[in-house]
Structure formats: structure tokens, C-alpha cells
Amino acid sequence: MTIAVSFSLVASISMILLGTILYRQLSQQEAINTTEREEQFLDQTRRSLEDYLHNMRRTSDALYFIGIKNKDMTVDDISDEMNLLYESDRDNLVSIALYSADGELIGASPTATKKVSADVRTQDWFIDASKSIENLHFSIPHVQDLFDEAIGQYHWVISVSRRVEINRAGYPQQGVLLVDMNFDAISQLLNKANADSMTGYIYLCDEKGDIIYHPRQKLLNAGLLEEDSVNMASRSDGSYTDSFGGEERISIVKTISYTGWKLISVIPMSSFRISLDKMQYLVVLMLSLAIIGVILVNQLVTARITRPIVKLEDAVRDMESGNLYPVIRQEGPREVAHLAHTLSRSVITIRQLMDDLVAEQEEKRKSELDALQSQINPHFLYNALDSVVWLIEGERYQDAVYTVKELANLMRVSISHGRTVIPVADEIRHAQSYMNIQNIRYRNTFDVEFDIDEEIKNACTVKLIVQPLLENAIYYGVNGMEEDAEIRIHGYKKDGDVYIDVSDNGIGMPKEQVEVLLDPDRSAEYRKAHESSGMRHGNGVGLINVDMRIRLLFGLKYGLIIESEPDEGTTMSIHIPFIEYTDDIEQRLKKR
């Protein structure tokens, strides 16, 4: 699942990034395309405007070079030329007029009466023309203030003025030729351009940024709107992206010939966003569907890849919980199958190793048991034979024979056909033989009493475990006692277990000695520490052997229990489980 999520995340992020980049590219391309279209459109508008202005220029040139320059104003009349030119282009012209340098009206078309209050010398077009010779001057739109018009009549015009030379009876004089263009013509031309523009709007300003035409001119006049015309007028031709009035926009600037005017197209950035609105949803839809598809395909693909891995993981978990026979399927991709195969082989190897280890341990345990058992034989045999020797030497032949018989009994039980586990009855018989031999040796200096319950006689026991206790009771208990020395062997069943107590009324042991008696290390330390005290201490090997053999065979719960009080005596109890002796049980116990 983690792999599927990782794949899906990586794929989704990549797709989102790709989608975003694509969308940005599309947006930018859209902006570039729109700008290019708008530039072409603006170029057409510029050419139309230049054609119009060129006409005005031609009108002015024609009148000046064909009419005014060839006339003597004192005798000739230029009304015909003026009227002809006016009539040829009356839709675009409001008037044509010629003034002397002092503002006197020399001629005009259409014929009109000069307005009394109008002083042309104070008007901008006249001042501009008077300043520089031969240059054509284009004014910004203004209301014509020259002639007496009918009530309610007024004209917004753009004045094209130039300084001219007037011939008055051979004397050149200065004058000003004025061609007033109908602003409506320019206005209509640009209104149409604005209507055809799909994305933005177009406006016209002079080189100082004074607005000549704007589709929302009246709002500008009223101060309800602002335009970045002064800034744009200072720019050379090209397209610019900037912000004005809190709105990001692209401005395309084109300079109009003859005038220095700037034709500017403004495309608000928001217009791209609107046109890309549908595209946004298309991109989002496609991205969403693609990501859903990627997630589902990833789930399927990764499920195929990871299913064998998950099964392998289950097998490993099974092993961790102790099952050495997990089901390991060798399937899936080659690498995973190889992994499963390797794991399977490892499990088999581990199992083999563990079996070997168990067998080895068993062998070792048996070896130890046999070794412990074999430690007894020479030890005792020496003592027994020694007794027989001194009986013979003492010519006590009957006792010697008896001793040898008992020794034979003892050896028979010891051998027990190589069995380790024997019935309690056999073990007690062995113990009795042993004590009989020892009694002879010690000349009946102690009493021995066997009190064995019948119910335990057929219970299983480890061979030769009572004898070392008896040996210990003799050597370190009652040995040396002058009289009333007694050793009692009591076998009984308690709480389902078998107990065989070997008690003596000998010298007993201090508590600290009892505590270390079954611990080989501490026992050795204790003996070393009390060597100089003159007390008798066995090496404890016999008791430790007995304890270990019981534990090895029956488990740690069982073993030897020692209780002793100095000058009171010692009781050593064998604690073993009650297991009915049969050959089968003997074999099973032997294998443990």
C-alpha cells in the first residue's frame, strides 16, 4: 500500500506540476497571441488614421502650393480653390481658412462670418503655426471658435495649421493657413476600432500625453476615470506590461506619422483570464481524471508486486511467533520469488540446525549423566573391597562371603542392564545392600532402619541416588559416634510426589554449610574457608551429583533437599515425581 501511495503521490505531483506549467504556457501563449493580434489590429488602425491625416496634410499642401503661393492676394481670390478642396472632403473637414499674420481673415470655406469676439491670435493653433515656419501643427481637439454659427451649432475640431507666405502685390507677407478637421471623423474611426477590438480598448494622445480620443472620454473629462497617457506618450513603439489603477495590463504603443501622436491599445490581463476560464476547468477535469487513473493503476500494479511480499512478510511473522514450519510461497516477480526461495531454504537450515542442537544437547546430557553415574562406582567399589579385605584378613569368612554377596547384589542393581531409571524397590534394595556392607565395615556402630511405603516401590527413580546420601550420613553424620548412632531411610508419597528421606542423628551442619552444600562453587569456597577448623567436610561431589542427576532427568522442580541442625542430625530428602515404572516409561525417561 505504501508503494502504491508513493507511486500515486509522485505521479500526481508530477502531473499537477506538468498541468500547471502547461496552463501557464497556454496563458502566456494566449497573451502573446492576443498581443500579436492586437498589434496587427492597431497597426491597421494606425494606417487608417495616418491616411486620414495624410489627406488633411494634402489638403493643406494643395491649397498652399497650388493656391496661395501662386496668387496675389490683393487681386486674386482663393475662394474657388478653398471651396473645391472643402467640397471634395467635406465629411472630414469643418472649415478651411487663411489668416494674415495679424489675425485678419483673408478667406474661408465654407463661407462664414467671422465671429466678432474671436481673436485667432490668442488661439493655440495660430500661436503654434506662427512659431515655426513650414511645419504642420496638429492641435488637440477643441471647439472651433472662429465663425458665427447658428444657434446650437458647434464643432469639435482638430486644427491643422501652418505658417504660409502670402503674396500681396509682389510683397511677401506672413499668414497662417488653417484646416479644421472634423473630430467626429477621427472619433468614428477610433470608435469603430474599439468596437472591433475583442479584448481591450484603443485611445489616442499627443506627444505630451494629452488625450485626443478615448472611448470613455467624458468620464476622463469629468475626472471619473484616469488614464496612463502621460507615461505611455513617453514610450517608444512596442508593447509593455505594467499596472495602472490597480489593474495589470498590456499596453501597445504605436506612433502616428506627421503628428507624433501615440495610438495606444490597452489589454487588461483580466480579459485573458476570462477567455481562459473554460480552459481552466478543462485542465482541472483532465488532471483529476488522470490522477484518479494513475492512483487506480498504481493500486493494481503495486498489488501484483506487493502481494507476494505481503505473503512473505506473513511467513516471517509466523516464524517470529515460533512456528518453524511457515508456509512460504515462491511466487511473484523474479526478485521476490528468489527472496522467498532463500527464506524457505533458511527456514529449513534453521530447523535442521535446531534439531541438531537438540540432539547434541541430549547427547551431552546423557554423557553428563553417564559420567556422573560412573563417578560413583570406583568410589564405592574401593570401600567395599577394602571391607572384604579386612574381613578376610580378620578371618571373618562368613561376613566376607556375606559382604561379597551384598556387593554382587549391589553391583547387579548398579548395572541394571544399563538402565538409568529403575523402580524405587530396586534402588532401596541397592541401598540396603550398601548399608549391609557398610555395617560390616563399621562393625555395626550405627543402626539402620528402612521404612519404605509400598505405594512408592514401583515408582521410577534415577539409579544410585540413595547410596551417596547414605554414604554421606555415615562419613559426615554418624561416623565417630560412640553410641546410639542411627540412620533412617523413609520413603513415602506426599502431594503426588515421591520423597525418600535419609536421616541421621549425627553431628549435623551449620546453616551456612547447608546453604552452600549443593552449589559447587560456593561449597568449595566454604570448605577452603573452614579447612583449619578441624571439622570434617566432604567435597560435596556425591550430593551435587545426586541433585544434578535428579534435575537432569525429572526437571528443575525436583532434586535434593537438605535440612540440618548442628548436634541434632541431618535429613536429606530425595524429591522426585511419582511415575509408575514400566519398560516403556523407563525408555521414554531415558531419552529425555
Next chain:
Amino acid sequence: MKDFKLPTGKYMAIVLIGLILVAIYAAIRLMQVDIPEEPKKVSVVVENSGSDRWNSYFMGIEQAALDRDVEVSTVMTTYFSDEATRDLMVTSEYLGGANAVITKKEPDAGLTAEMLSKELFNEYGGVMTDRSVALFSGSKYDTFTNEVASLLGDYIKNAGGEILWQQNAPCNVSRLLKKSKRTDIIVALDDECLYQAAAYLNSKKSDRRRLIGIGCSPDCVYYLDRGIIDAMLVPDDFTLGYESLLTAVEEGDMESIRPQMKMIHPSEVYEKENEKLLFP
């Protein structure tokens, strides 16, 4: 980092459900056809709506209507016979389905009277002693002009002058000027009256009485240009019309609109800023 675990299972399901919802939303939006909202309808009720004096005002309204995609209709009216007539028209427009009805917001009467009185007094150094004034105000029910007339009367009286006679529009201005007592000054607070007074004076070349008033129609501008009208208080009706419609559409407070006016003399007619106001 070691403990980091990628979200799996139910989280993946949530992500998938989220993506499906996004895809459905995008698909719906993609298939949706943008139905243009029906434009709001705004009616304009002004007195004597056919008069040229409303040219700028209607231009302002039309420009705002264009900007806000609003449908505008103007109720054809003459002079209102009473206030109830105007109110009835307004109610009728609402009943006819108009979302808003615009009635002209008048300038501050006090300020208007003050501007007119200053113009009057400037000529006479602030002293109006023995100066008589003929006053044409708007219709009888035109609260604004009647209030201006009243305040202006007080100013003139306080300066030692006198309103010799006063007449509400509509009226025959030339007959009144011909037959009534001659005054030193004619003040017309109504565009139509101002035009008629100017036309009368223009026809009587010898009668060069001082004429001032409130006006904005091309006819009045014509006589201002020719100096027949000595001073004209011109309202910025384009701005007023534009702001009125915007306020009406946005359901704003009409009282927040402050109509502006400018006193223009004949010599100032072709000044750049005045051209824009006088020749829309």
C-alpha cells in the same frame, strides 16, 4: 523521519472521493453555458425631459448604463403640474418593473444662491442699492429653484437691492420682459427661462441689461458665447447623471451625491476645462 508513514487505506479513499468531486465540479462548469444576467432596469423621471438642458445628464446616465450593463428608460415629461404627479410617475415606473427610479438630485440651494449673489454683487462692488431684479424660477413645484429664489431674494434685499417681480416657469418670458416693469438685472433659475430671456435681449440690440442664470443647454451656451448671458451657473450634469445611475444600481444613498456647479463667463467659454462642460 524514521517513524514517517505514508497515509494509506481510508486516506487514499478520501483523496479519490475528493478528486472525483473536483472532476464532477469541473465537468459541470465546463458544460455550463453562461447565461447572461438580465440587465437591471432603471427609469429616469425628470421635469421637461425633452429639453436640451438634459443632454449632459443623459450622457452621464447612458455612460454609466453602458459600464454597468443597465437598461435605462426615460419617462417623457413636461413641467410637473404638482409634486403628486411626479410621485405618481415614480410609483408607476416601479410598478412597471423598474429596479430603480432616478429623479434629479438638485445642488445645494444655499450654495447656489450664494454663488449667484456673488456674481450679481461683483458687478456693483457688493452694493445693490436701487438695483432691481426680475427673477424667473423653475416651476411652482420645483422646490430647489423656489428655495434658491427665496435665499437669493434675501441676499439682494440685504445688499440694498430689490426683486421687482418674480415668475415661475413655464411662462412667456419675452412678453413678461416686454410688459413688466423694467429691471436692471434679469436672473433666470431655469434653463428654458434663461434661454428665452437671452433670446429676447438678443432681439433687442439696445437692451443690454445684465442677464445671469442657471443653464446648460446648447441654446444658453450659444448666448453665453455671444455675451448676451453675462454669467451662467453650469451644473456638471454628466457627473451627476453618471453617479446617480451608479448609486441607483448599487442601491446606495442618493443623498451622498453632491452635484457640482461652475460659474462661467463669456470670455471663459473656450477654456479647455469649460469646453468639456459646455460642449459635451
